[in-house]
Every structure is written in C-alpha cells, then in structure tokens.
Amino acid sequence: MTSLEQVRQLSTIDQIQVAGLIFGSQQRAKEVKQFLADCEKIPEVQTNADFYNWNRKKQFLSKDKQGFSFMKMINHQVDDMEQYTGPMIYSATTNHYGVYLAMVVPAVKILGTDAQINAWLDDLIHIRKAACYAQTELGHGSDIQSLQTTATYDKQTQEFVINTPTIQAAKFWPGDLGILANWALVFAQLVVDGTNYGVQSFMVQIRDEQTHKPLRGIEVGDIGPKMGYQVKDNGFLKFDNVRIPKFNMLAKYISISPQGKVVKEGDPKISYASMMMMRKLLNTVYPKAAAISLTIALRYSYTRQQFTNDKGVENSVIEYQTQQHKLLPLLANLFAVVLSGNVTSKFVDLNFAEVQKGNFSHMKRMSFITLWNQSQLHSFCSELC
Numbered sequence: 001m002t003s004l005e006q007v008r009q010l011s012t013i014d015q016i017q018v019a020g021l022i023f024g025s026q027q028r029a030k031e032v033k034q035f036l037a038d039c040e041k042i043p044e045v046q047t048n049a050d051f052y053n054w055n056r057k058k059q060f061l062s063k064d065k066q067g068f069s070f071m072k073m074i075n076h077q078v079d080d081m082e083q084y085t086g087p088m089i090y091s092a093t094t095n096h097y098g099v100y101l102a103m104v105v106p107a108v109k110i111l112g113t114d115a116q117i118n119a120w121l122d123d124l125i126h127i128r129k130a131a132c133y134a135q136t137e138l139g140h141g142s143d144i145q146s147l148q149t150t151a152t153y154d155k156q157t158q159e160f161v162i163n164t165p166t167i168q169a170a171k172f173w174p175g176d177l178g179i180l181a182n183w184a185l186v187f188a189q190l191v192v193d194g195t196n197y198g199v200q201s202f203m204v205q206i207r208d209e210q211t212h213k214p215l216r217g218i219e220v221g222d223i224g225p226k227m228g229y230q231v232k233d234n235g236f237l238k239f240d241n242v243r244i245p246k247f248n249m250l251a252k253y254i255s256i257s258p259q260g261k262v263v264k265e266g267d268p269k270i271s272y273a274s275m276m277m278m279r280k281l282l283n284t285v286y287p288k289a290a291a292i293s294l295t296i297a298l299r300y301s302y303t304r305q306q307f308t309n310d311k312g313v314e315n316s317v318i319e320y321q322t323q324q325h326k327l328l329p330l331l332a333n334l335f336a337v338v339l340s341g342n343v344t345s346k347f348v349d350l351n352f353a354e355v356q357k358g359n360f361s362h363m364k365r366m367s368f369i370t371l372w373n374q375s376q377l378h379s380f381c382s383e384l385c
C-alpha cells in the first residue's frame, strides 16, 4: 500500500514556492489555505453529505446560506476577484451571488457615475439589493448588439420605458434572477426620439423589497433545474412598458440631457466591462477550482494499486502508461492555464486602471487575449469531466 505521504516524499518540488506561483504570491497562497481551514469550522459553508439526496428547494436554501456566509467570511471585500478563489474551491456545486458580485458590482463601479455608486454600491455589496445581470435574451446571447429589449426615453417624465417587444427579447438565463434577485442590471437598446443609441445598462427594480413579489409590468420566474447545474436559479424576465427614473441608466460614459441630447464618451465597448471582469474570474479562479478534480484523480492514481508486478508487488495505477497519458498532459495544461490566467488578470487590471484615466487604447487587445484564454480553459475543463 502506497500512502500519499510516501509519494510526497519522492517529490523534489518546493510546494510553498509552487503554491506562490499558482496563487500569485506566497502570501495569497497562505490566505487561501487559511480560508479553506476556516471553512471547516463553519457548518453553513459546508456541503452536506446528503446534499444530492435533497430536493431542489432544500439544496437551494442551503446554497443561499452558504453564499451569505462566504460573503461574511471575505468581509464583503468584493474588489478583488481573487477573493472568490476560496469560495469557488470550497463550494462543490454552484455559488449563489457569484455572477451578481462578479458582474453587477463591477459594472456599477466602472460604468456608474459617482452619484450612482453612492446610491447603490453599498446596498449591492451587502446584498440588501440583490441584483442579477440581465443581458442574454432568448433570441441573442453572444451577439449583444442585437439585443431587442428597449429603453425608450420619455422627455415629459424624464423616465425610461423598458419593454420586451417580442418573445425573443425576453431575458433568459441570468443567474440569481429566477428566485433571489429583487433588482436587475438590464441591457437594452437606448432609444431617444426614434434614434437608437445602442445597448446601455439600466438598474431596474423587479421585485418588491419587502414582499419579494414581482412589480407591475414585470413577468419573472425560474427556468428550472438544469443537468449538472440544477440548484442555480437561472431565470426569465419580461417587461411590459416598465418605467424607471432617468437616473437609473449607468451614465459614466454616456449622458442624456433632460431634452434628450445624448453624449457618449470613450470606447463604446466599455459597456461590456463587466464581461471582461467575468472573464478575469473565469481565467484566474475557475482553473484553481478545476484543479481539485485533477488533484483527486492524481492522488487516487498514486494510492490505488492493482495488478502485481514481477516482484509480486501491486503497482500504483499511475505506473501504467495509459493512466499517465490521461492525466499528465492535463496537469501540464492546468499549469499553463493557471499561469497564463494570472497574466491576463493583470492585463485586465491594467486596462481598467487606464480606462479610469480616460485611456481606452487597451480595450481591443484585452478582448482578444481573454477570449482566447477562456476558450483554452473551457476545453480543459470539459476534458476533465
């Protein structure tokens, strides 16, 4: 019988240094390790051994508690996406509030004016307002410019009228929308005096903050369980000429006068800033979570022993070439994805630091690098499953 301890003793690799490389610094590696140790002491964040025997409602409620507890553990510090590493590694299934904190909060911070940030950010970070990211529609997902939801400016009342003109324009998929959210960051075509000014983002209240009932003109619900992702409340959402104040369009890079004069600033791609933040999350945090599967497979392969060799001793299954062929390229691939993810993460940070200073020149480059890296990650993950 080979124990893990025996296998580890064969290694000449300095684990602390490698951990520092993976997590960006030894300090960060220590923090993640500490986070995982702390999780062991908090029952709400642990996935119950009976989780998969429970019905969806019970699973959902336990994930909700877990999401809140994680937020408390990271002290609502959502500025740094790397903070999600611990929760992502620890939560074996879906993570409530993940999209919301990784996309809605950055969108408000990047695309909102100071007044909007003051009005919403604290409530969002502390989940007093739970907002989902409502971009994708039944008809269009990747092709964001062709979204059909409209936000028509009404000069008389200085409001936007949010409308779903066709069934294809219904929002479909947003995480946390089906059950949890009482607000939505809605992506819609801005129409002023019959002219279309492209897709902009709008903070729209969709459910009453006390009763949690849908507000007038809102049709909202859960799209139901999905294979392998059954707990998450991905939702659908339709608007029947819902009025929201002019203040609710995120307006750092676009302004509209009371009379309807529209002025845009910078690169219009900035509207998709939060998608870039999500890619950063996909590139930096998810590979580290995916590494758990590989770690389990490798540990198993070193300690699992089958078939005796010439000396009458059972081999560890990792000694068989076919097992090595399956696992070792994945290990190499994982290191490549993790290390390149750390680099692209720095590019994203640099890009947004420059955008804050009014320099939009990195935007095009960013989109290419992160998309490429994300596709590498996805193919890697699908091979693991």
Ligand SMILES: Cc1cc2nc3c(=O)[nH]c(=O)nc-3n(C[C@H](O)[C@H](O)[C@H](O)COP(=O)(O)OP(=O)(O)OC[C@H]3O[C@@H](n4cnc5c(N)ncnc54)[C@H](O)[C@@H]3O)c2cc1C
Binding pocket: 099, 133, 134, 135, 136, 139, 140, 141, 142, 143, 172, 173, 174, 175, 229, 234
């Ligand atoms: C679990 C889950 C959670 C989600 N959460 C959210 C959320 O919180 N908020 C939200 O707004 N949306 C969410 N979405 C929607 C998601 O963002 C979209 O599914 C995604 O943008 C892809 O859009 P689509 O489904 O229309 O795919 P399509 O655009 O129909 O793509 C289908 C296939 O065609 C390929 N393809 C499409 N266009 C091109 C092209 N030009 N060149 C090459 N290949 C192309 C795609 O890569 C894909 O393989 C979620 C989806 C899922 C599955």
